[in-house]
Amino acid sequence: MDQPSQASAMPQDGAVAVDATAPTGVRLNGNANSNGATTGAVPAPANGISADEIALYDRQIRLWGIQAQEKIRSANVLLITxxxxxxxxxxxxxxAGIGxxxxxxxEVVTEVDQGAQFLLASPESPIGKNRAEAASEQIRKLNPRVAVHVDQSDIRHKGPSYFAAYDIVIATDLDPDTLNIINxxxxxxxxxxxxxGTHGLYGFIFNDLIEHDYVIQRDMGNVPTEIKPETRTRSVIGFQTKKENGKTIEMVTKRELYSTWFLASDAAALPEEFTKSPRRLKAVTPALSCLRALWDFVQVFGHVPGHNREDLQQFTRLATAKHGALGLPSNTLRSEFLRSFLQNLGSEIAPVTAILGAQLAQDVINVLGHxxxxxQNMVIFDGNTMESTMYPLHPEGLLGAQLLSANAGLGVPMPNGVDMGAMGAMPDLSAMGAMPDMANMAGLPDMTGMAGMSGMPDMTGMGAAGPGGVMTDEMLQQAAMYAPVDMNNMPPTDGTS
Structure with missing residues (x-):
């Protein structure tokens, strides 16, 4: 890709646009719009962003302000996988101009990787090269002002101190145990x-910001702003006003509190605004239940569900149990959806990765700029409906009250008695065994040559799942009749009995 022009007054194609303003109400030369944002020429500050950077990032600075851009410019981001x-x-x-x-x-580049990874474009074949190194050349070309570093080691072997140098950590396409340890x-x-992570038409975004303050700007309303809780996780902690072009602009500081991956991915329930509304419960995507079932399946068995009757039954039991635990109507978890979800496992579809990638990057920019x-705190994408829905998932009872306290849960015991203060290097999870290569499973066609798709299995059949390689409605209906699986009686994964 071409190097961005320093004289350009427009951001580069693909830059994330955020409908936001500077957190401290920086005034630019020009007029304020209805949201308190300003338009017009942007003056260069005495120190910080240079004139050519202002020209390059002009449009996004008009949206979120110079101070937010300075915070973005100084950010060190860690991207995993x-x-x-x-x-x-x-x-x-x-x-967007991070630092x-x-x-x-x-891991190294395989043929499957080339299906949905545009950063691997190169005159020479990247097959066999380290994935991070192979993509780094194109990343640097996108914006030479950004320092790009490559680490070819296994993230599972890093200790907690490794993460101290970064302002934000982004983990993609990892197994749930690794995510739990990183969190x-x-x-x-x-x-x-x-x-x-994504699986074909389905994907999710989770965030744990621990405790995050941010500022919104708005026109002063008739109802006075009060310092008080707004929801279980969000509170107003301060506000101030300013006069701008004859209007009174209010800058409200709010604080959000978060739960851990361990709790949000399994133990946390849907909030009351869902559970008390049959209409909203019916609208909850069954992808949430299926993703929770998938995470449990991988933790118990060490691999994604295969195309065989036993895995199908185990996964269906888990999905049915997760669906019921969330209080969702049983008729919203249909056999057609289960089939579609299982058929999408292990695949990448470029439009889906583009949607989730843009949504996550936009949120990161908002967080960096405050x-x-x-x-807050889980987004589930369902490609069947093309909807990306946010679900605040937090535990109930005493644990939830402790975690969502002013101390942001730093004193809450971690799962299985993990002592965070005594934590050393991360345990080696490589012994879990690699997930199966979905592109090479028996009975699945090689679709790596299709534009924008990677490892996509046959959407009309499920390999060796049933007669003729088709997962039938009868199989799904029979599997759904099983009682919810008892996780305490699951077979051990360490070979013991």
């Missing part, structure tokens, strides 16, 4: 974490 979704995130953050991007990935480390280092309300 360079696959299709990470390609989109890297592109958006680099074009540095460190990409960590110990423990980021909490110990007081660093915000984003976790995200503008606008961030994601």
């Amino acid at each position: 360079m696959k299709g979704l990470a390609n989109e995130i890297a592109k958006n953050l680099v074009l 540095s991007l460190t990409v960590v990935d110990h 423990t480390a980021t909490r110990l280092m007081s660093k915000p974490l984003y976790a995200t 503008t606008q309300q961030p994601i």
Whole structure:
């Protein structure tokens, strides 16, 4: 890609646009719009952003202000695993002008990777090269002002102190155990974490910002602003006003509190605004139940569900149990959806990675600039409906009260008695065994040559799942009749009995 022009007054294609303003109400030369944002020429500050950077980032500075851009410009971001979704995130953050991007990935490029990863474009074949290194050349070309670093080691072998140097950690396409350990480390280092992943038409974004303050600007209303809780996780902690072009602009500081991946991915329930509304419960995507079932399945068995009757039955039991635990109507988890979800496992579809990558990058920019309300705390994308819905997932009872306290949960015991203060290097999870290569499973066609798709299985059949390689409605209906699986009686994964 071409190097961005320093004289350009427009941001680069693909830069994330955020409907936000500077957190401290920086006034630019020009008129204020209805949201308190200003338009017109942008003066260069005495120190900080240079004139050519103002010209390059002019349009986005008009949206979120110089001070927010300065915070973005100084940010050090860690991006873990360079696959299709990470390609989109890297592109958006680099074009927005972050300070540095460190990409960590110990895997090498395969033919499957080329289906949905545009940063692998190169005159020479990248096959066999480290994924992070292979993508770094194109990342640097997007914006030479951003320092791009490559770490080819395994993130699972890093200790908590490794994360201390970064302002935000973004983990993509990792197994749930690794995400849990990384989240423990980021909490110990007081660093915000984003976790995200896709499976074909389905995907998620999770964030644990621990405790995050942000400022919104708005026209002064008739109802006075009060310092008080607004929701279970959000409170107004301060406000001030200013006069601008004859209007009174109010700058309100709010605080959001967050839960850990361990709790949000399984133990946390839907909030009352969902559980008390049959209409909203019916509208909850079954992808939430299926993703929770998938995370449990991987933790118990060490691999994604295969195309065989036993895995199908186990996954269906888990999905049915998760669906019921969330209080969702049983008729919203249909056999057609289960089939579609299982058929999409292990694949990447470029439009889906583009949507989730842009949404996550936009939220990261908001968080870095302390503008606008961030994601709270789980977003589920369902490609069947093309909807990306946010679900605030937090535990109930005493644990929830402790976690969502003013101390942001730093004193809450971690799962299985993990002592965060005594935590050393991360345990080696490589012994879990690699997930199966979905592109090479028996009975699945090789679709790596299709534009924008990677490892996409046959959407009309499920390999060896049933007669003729088709997963039938009868199989799904029979599997759904099983009682919810008892996780305490699951077979051990360490070979013991």
